[in-house]
Amino acid sequence: MSNLQVGVGRVDITPRSAVPMAGYPVIHPIDGGPRDHDGYIGRTGDFVDVADPTYARAVALTDADGTAVLVSLDVCVVTAAVTATVRRRVRDAYGIPETSVMLVATHNHSGPDFTGQWEPVDPSVTAAVVDGVVQAVAEAVGSRQPATAGVGVGRLAGLTINRRDASGPVDPDVPVVRFDGADGSCLALVYGYACHPVIVGTHNRSISGEFPGLCSAMLEAVPGGPRVALFVNGGAGNINPRAFPYPDGENVVLAGRRGRDPRIRSIPVAARFATALGGEVLRTAAVTATGPLRPGQGVGGALRTVEAPLKPADQLDRLLRHIPHSPAVAKVWRTARSLVTEVSLLRLGPLVLLGIPGEPFVETALRLQTRTPDTLLRVAGYANDYPGYLSPPDEMAKNRYESVATPLSLDGVAQVLDAVDAMAGSV
Numbered sequence: 001m002s003n004l005q006v007g008v009g010r011v012d013i014t015p016r017s018a019v020p021m022a023g024y025p026v027i028h029p030i031d032g033g034p035r036d037h038d039g040y041i042g043r044t045g046d047f048v049d050v051a052d053p054t055y056a057r058a059v060a061l062t063d064a065d066g067t068a069v070l071v072s073l074d075v076c077v078v079t080a081a082v083t084a085t086v087r088r089r090v091r092d093a094y095g096i097p098e099t100s101v102m103l104v105a106t107h108n109h110s111g112p113d114f115t116g117q118w119e120p121v122d123p124s125v126t127a128a129v130v131d132g133v134v135q136a137v138a139e140a141v142g143s144r145q146p147a148t149a150g151v152g153v154g155r156l157a158g159l160t161i162n163r164r165d166a167s168g169p170v171d172p173d174v175p176v177v178r179f180d181g182a183d184g185s186c187l188a189l190v191y192g193y194a195c196h197p198v199i200v201g202t203h204n205r206s207i208s209g210e211f212p213g214l215c216s217a218m219l220e221a222v223p224g225g226p227r228v229a230l231f232v233n234g235g236a237g238n239i240n241p242r243a244f245p246y247p248d249g250e251n252v253v254l255a256g257r258r259g260r261d262p263r264i265r266s267i268p269v270a271a272r273f274a275t276a277l278g279g280e281v282l283r284t285a286a287v288t289a290t291g292p293l294r295p296g297q298g299v300g301g302a303l304r305t306v307e308a309p310l311k312p313a314d315q316l317d318r319l320l321r322h323i324p325h326s327p328a329v330a331k332v333w334r335t336a337r338s339l340v341t342e343v344s345l346l347r348l349g350p351l352v353l354l355g356i357p358g359e360p361f362v363e364t365a366l367r368l369q370t371r372t373p374d375t376l377l378r379v380a381g382y383a384n385d386y387p388g389y390l391s392p393p394d395e396m397a398k399n400r401y402e403s404v405a406t407p408l409s410l411d412g413v414a415q416v417l418d419a420v421d422a423m424a425g426s427v
Helices: 080-094 123-142 210-221 252-257 267-286 313-322 327-335 362-368 401-405 410-426
Strands: 004-012 055-063 066-073 101-105 145-155 160-162 173-181 186-193 228-233 239-241 299-309 338-348 351-355 376-380
Touching (some): 004 123, 004 173, 004 186, 004 228, 055 210, 055 299, 066 080, 066 123, 066 228, 066 299, 080 101, 080 338, 101 228, 145 267, 173 267, 210 267, 239 252, 313 327, 313 401, 351 410, 362 376, 362 410
Parallel strands (some): 066 101
Antiparallel strands (some): 004 145, 055 066, 145 173, 160 239, 173 186, 338 351
């Protein structure tokens, strides 16, 4: 008999009223600023229709030590305020410690700006998404049943590129954790890949889950597939998709600006990418054996807060001139000296997720990710909060988009990354 129980939930969180879209803010050239976005055209305004729905997908695990909950959202970012609200409601309803609940954004650039990061939104929009997340968790907690678990690592090379340095590293691994019910059916897959969901371009005004949402929907529709498939992005801060045909090795964003066929930045091409990723997830899941949790494979979570200093006022003004944010976000940055954020761990049996807020670079993930005989450690980017890009110190010092785009100072980024190292060491 398994010592593990697993439940799943999935709730449509697509906004029911017009809201701004996330991921492609207007970027203004500034004197002496980075040149990464020459030729770029941003996007403002509300979405006009829905190509495919966006979801909050949840998995809840319970063993003798406690319960852990992972929620993956088809959105660009989650904020500390959203995470705190969800955790509080889940704690009050089910007694699950706040340390054992992790929210990850897929970093979808074709979804809604439901938190008002770049343009103001009605608070009811944020509240509706939070309600959906809590409902997904309720479904997961309420459907727990005896389960077995197993982990495998696939590989999907050739679809991504390091956008800061085309000859730089990428992370081709496709980690997959499979949870089966007592009858052998697949309850859930938790799978990962490190890549910005920016295949669909700035011209798009249709809500979509982009390649992560499309991939999860495909996996859930396959006969014998999981009831719920949760995507976890990795160290994707400097990783973009390649444009199709993939062997050409061209960053899809640059290819779009250079006048390539505009169809390369479309939802159908995002679906092509999703199919390639989903195929590797299915292959890996199909050959992954499941069983009871072994010694050393636990369930639970931990977190540590970090008070990270912000950039000086002149540098924050430069950031806000370069990339306008909503008045609420700008006010916080201009009136605070630091941001309180967090680094977290979530143990899901054979997988340990190292939750990093914002956008860690692939070099950070590659340095930290390990595999022992019983446990796989993988970075989960865009986890629980969004303090911007977390460039390694040598990259942070360069005049590049990601270095300018974070409100954190060099020391602030370093403090978050130091906490990441400490948390990884605790595993």
